[in-house]
Amino acid sequence: MLLFRGKESNPRSLMKAISWRTLGSIDTFVLGLLFTHDVKAAGAIASTEVVTKILLYYFHERAWAQVGWGLPKAEPEEDKGDVLPQQDSVPT
Incomplete structure (x- = not known):
């Protein structure tokens, strides 16, 4: 289910809900x-x-975990492949 995937783990969201x-x-x-x-x-x-507010907060956290608004953008990784780094050519 899409609601349960996000940037934080489910147990972390649950512990945050309980402490809050x-x-x-x-x-x-x-x-x-x-x-x-x-x-x-x-x-x-x-x-x-207690119980209703824990559940409401948990689902609220999981929903917000799906929202990218306000989060820093991830830098795309460069595809380096099998290319060796360039070396300066020194005349002999």
């Missing part, structure tokens, strides 16, 4: 706590969004 989601879940918990003043409600909010 951990940080995001802490933020969601703190915000939930600030708005509800209830640890149980804040925990419920943070825990239910």
Whole structure:
């Protein structure tokens, strides 16, 4: 499937998604706590969004891995073949 090929490996994208989601879940918990003043409600909010946001981020990363916009262009390799390097001719 085209979505799963890119410049980064699938495991790398998955680990990035998990680490980002951990940080995001802490933020969601703190915000939930600030708005509800209830640890149980804040925990419920943070825990239910973890799985969906990991999956959304993972697919978002894989989709962006297919986009070349904003990335440096790769230099084409020259075909050197079997040609020996030129040597300066020195008269004898």
